[in-house]
Amino acid sequence: MVTTAHDRKVKISITLLRVLIGWHFLYEGIVKLYNPEWTSFGYLASAQGPFKSIFYSLTAPSIIDWVDNLNVTALLVVGITFLLGIFEKKGALVGICLLGLYYLAHPSFPGIQQINVEGNYWLVNKNLIELGACIVIYNYPTARFFGLGLFRKRKLIKK
Amino acid sequence: MNWTRRDLLKGLGGLPILGAVWWAGAASVVNRKKKRAEILNQLNISPSLPKAVPGIGGDPIRIGIIGFGIRGEQLCRSLGFATEEWKEEMRMVAQEDPNNRALEDFLRQDKLNVSLTGVCDVFDVRAEKALRSFSTPDNKIKRYATYTEMIHSGDMDAVVIATPDHWHAPMAIEALNNNIHVYVEKPMTHTIEETYELREAAKKSKATLQIGHQHRQTLSFRTAKDIVEKGILGHVSLIQTNTNRNDDNGAWNYDIHNQASAQTIDWEQFLGSAPKIPFNKNHFFRWRKWWAYGSGLSGDLLTHDYDRLNCVLNMGIPDTVSASGGIYTHNDGRNVPDVLQVNMEFPRFSTGSSQVEGKEQGMTFCYSASLGNSFNRPTILMGHDATMELGNKLTIWPDMASTKYADMLEGEKLRPNIPMYQYNPAANVPDAVSSATSQYFADKGLMWTYIDGVRVDSTFLHMREWLSVIKNGGKLSCGIKEGFEEAISAHMAGLSWKTGRKIEWDAENEVLKPISGINFDEVLLFNGKWKESSENLEV
Numbered sequence: 001m002v003t004t005a006h007d008r009k010v011k012i013s014i015t016l017l018r019v020l021i022g023w024h025f026l027y028e029g030i031v032k033l034y035n036p037e038w039t040s041f042g043y044l045a046s047a048q049g050p051f052k053s054i055f056y057s058l059t060a061p062s063i064i065d066w067v068d069n070l071n072v073t074a075l076l077v078v079g080i081t082f083l084l085g086i087f088e089k090k091g092a093l094v095g096i097c098l099l100g101l102y103y104l105a106h107p108s109f110p111g112i113q114q115i116n117v118e119g120n121y122w123l124v125n126k127n128l129i130e131l132g133a134c135i136v137i138y139n140y141p142t143a144r145f146f147g148l149g150l151f152r153k154r155k156l157i158k159k
Numbered sequence: 160m161n162w163t164r165r166d167l168l169k170g171l172g173g174l175p176i177l178g179a180v181w182w183a184g185a186a187s188v189v190n191r192k193k194k195r196a197e198i199l200n201q202l203n204i205s206p207s208l209p210k211a212v213p214g215i216g217g218d219p220i221r222i223g224i225i226g227f228g229i230r231g232e233q234l235c236r237s238l239g240f241a242t243e244e245w246k247e248e249m250r251m252v253a254q255e256d257p258n259n260r261a262l263e264d265f266l267r268q269d270k271l272n273v274s275l276t277g278v279c280d281v282f283d284v285r286a287e288k289a290l291r292s293f294s295t296p297d298n299k300i301k302r303y304a305t306y307t308e309m310i311h312s313g314d315m316d317a318v319v320i321a322t323p324d325h326w327h328a329p330m331a332i333e334a335l336n337n338n339i340h341v342y343v344e345k346p347m348t349h350t351i352e353e354t355y356e357l358r359e360a361a362k363k364s365k366a367t368l369q370i371g372h373q374h375r376q377t378l379s380f381r382t383a384k385d386i387v388e389k390g391i392l393g394h395v396s397l398i399q400t401n402t403n404r405n406d407d408n409g410a411w412n413y414d415i416h417n418q419a420s421a422q423t424i425d426w427e428q429f430l431g432s433a434p435k436i437p438f439n440k441n442h443f444f445r446w447r448k449w450w451a452y453g454s455g456l457s458g459d460l461l462t463h464d465y466d467r468l469n470c471v472l473n474m475g476i477p478d479t480v481s482a483s484g485g486i487y488t489h490n491d492g493r494n495v496p497d498v499l500q501v502n503m504e505f506p507r508f509s510t511g512s513s514q515v516e517g518k519e520q521g522m523t524f525c526y527s528a529s530l531g532n533s534f535n536r537p538t539i540l541m542g543h544d545a546t547m548e549l550g551n552k553l554t555i556w557p558d559m560a561s562t563k564y565a566d567m568l569e570g571e572k573l574r575p576n577i578p579m580y581q582y583n584p585a586a587n588v589p590d591a592v593s594s595a596t597s598q599y600f601a602d603k604g605l606m607w608t609y610i611d612g613v614r615v616d617s618t619f620l621h622m623r624e625w626l627s628v629i630k631n632g633g634k635l636s637c638g639i640k641e642g643f644e645e646a647i648s649a650h651m652a653g654l655s656w657k658t659g660r661k662i663e664w665d666a667e668n669e670v671l672k673p674i675s676g677i678n679f680d681e682v683l684l685f686n687g688k689w690k691e692s693s694e695n696l697e698v
Contacts, residue, residue, distance in 0.1 A: 019173070019176060022173075022176075022177075023176065023180050026177065026180045026181065026184070027180050027183065027184045029184075030180065030181055030184030030185055030188075031184045031187065031188055033184075034184065034185050034188035034189065035188050035192075053257060056257065056258075079177075079180070080177065083173040083176050083177040083180070084173040084174065084177060085170075085173050145169070146169050146170075146172055146173070147169075147170065147172070147173050148170055148171070148173070149170075150166060150169055150170035151162075151166075151170050
């Protein structure tokens with residue numbers, strides 16, 4: 001049985017998870033946004049695994065600027081929606097897609113050499129875990145508990 | 160509206176977090192940029208831009224190729240002519256490895272205003288390959304039996320010489336004497352005497368002579384020159400440069416063609432001034448392994464490293480050269496060393512000083528080569544104030560005891576183990592290099608350079624410059640002065656290895672200081688190490 005007190009603990013925990021992920025995404029997005037020299041070129045060009053060639057094709061000079069801008073935008077969208085607590089479900093979907101792409105570009109499959117990683121992974125890595133966390137946030141929205149969603153809730157009630 | 164304080168806190172609680180993270184991210188980037196700008200301002204390096212080359216107008220320049228082997232084919236591609244066989248091979252390679260862009264790069268290369276008019280190669284298969292590949296209905300390429308026939312045919316404006324070393328000078332001199340422009344591969348000559356003769360011929364001739372040190376077109380080397388001239392490294396006292404190879408191709412054991420025979424190869428002509436020996440396929444295809452035709456590491460690879468540095472520092476011919484080494488990795492009948500260490504002394508040279516006047520002067524150039532290990536040892540310029548790694552990329556680290564950067568080091572704006580400057584024109588370009596030997600050349604900046612992030616074959620730029628100077632006049636990057644310095648320095652290294660003696664240069668009179676009982680050219684041509692006075696048996 002889920003008690004109200006227990007429900008509150010779950011809400012607080014998931015809200016905390018949401019803020020932490022939002023924080024992480026926003027910071028990544030801002031650092032890239034303010035650094036015009038940043039490019040995802042190296043990350044894509046060194047892609048591994050079954051989708052290597054698809055990621056590699058994104059490095060074409062005509063496409064790479066779009067890829068970079070989309071990446072920064074997606075990072076900011078996830079960061080802002082999670083931190084402010086508004087449209088968080090849409091934000092979570094963007095986050096899931098982005099992390100899915102990150103995972104597939106450099107999957108921790110056995111037999112693939114891991115580049116620029118600080119730990120040891122087999123199938124599961126931190127990108128995949130963060131992706132899982134985004135699924136939780138998608139399914140348990142907390143914006144009406146903590147975030148701008150609270151005001152939207154009131155509005156709806158007033159109507 | 161009846162929001163409680165608690166509602167407002169919970170509703171707007173994310174805002175300050177967002178603001179804080181945003182500020183922290185922006186501040187860290189801006190701060191990093193500011194620090195970088197401060198260092199860059201202090202260094203004031205101007206990354207080089209490609210040289211504007213006047214167009215090659217008018218009638219196409221008629222070119223004859225002398226020597227259509229491995230290098231000859233490469234030079235033809237730089238001129239815009241690739242064989243069908245090569246294109247097909249590259250198509251297959253690109254299918255397997257989409258990163259390999261050799262064919263794409265070739266097809267994108269600007270067209271030069273030249274017509275390939277003749278070919279001269281003593282091996283029928285190669286000559287016929289050129290005829291078959293490059294002849295078009297309106298431009299039938301002619302095969303010449305000898306280079307003299309080609310030069311005197313009246314159908315050539317210029318020749319490209321990519322033969323074994325012992326043929327470089329006789330061909331170049333013959334062409335220059337007849338006012339035919341020359342592009343000759345390195346090393347420019349095979350003996351000391353030839354080096355003076357070629358210089359004489361080049362001075363007298365109305366024609367243009369370019370030596371094939373294509374890396375002089377590499378943008379990073381030009382930037383490196385700016386760095387050294389601005390005193391960023393301080394006084395450079397030591398240069399370390401290396402050859403690290405460990406494969407058959409890198410040790411000059413090239414493929415022997417299955418159609419090679421005394422019938423398909425004009426052996427007498429190949430030998431030329433070399434000792435008369437019976438037909439030998441091994442010698443023909445792998446001539447770099449014998450002093451009679453080539454000059455081993457000193458002529459083949461040291462020349463690249465020497466000229467790369469001469470291009471950056473303009474240090475000229477060393478006062479003394481001493482070399483050692485031996486045949487330690489490929490004991491297969493060759494008589495040129497496969498492990499070689501060369502020390503060149505420049506006691507009067509200086510790149511400037513940040514310390515009290517007179518404290519610093521002089522530099523050693525240290526070349527170290529092995530054909531039995533491919534661990535990548537980069538080229539390093541070691542100055543009192545900083546160290547620079549020189550290749551297609553440039554990286555500079557401050558020295559912890561630097562005088563010039565003492566304040567910045569103390570203020571922790573610079574750290575000795577963190578580069579203070581990096582120049583990488585290829586940062587946004589993927590590279591795929593097929594073999595170990597090409598990787599060796601690519602890392603050294605010998606194969607290509609980058610213009611606006613696009614990879615460009617430096618040999619193409621070097622030949623284009625030569626052709627432009629032929630039409631419009633102007634200055635060559637690697638003319639007879641540079642070629643003379645390169646050839647003398649390389650021969651000094653070869654002589655030192657062969658004699659076990661220190662070889663000295665008399666800069667005032669521009670001659671090698673004589674050593675009694677030693678005829679330098681006799682030693683240079685001698686097949687193997689020179690044993691003084693007594694039994695000089697051929698090896």
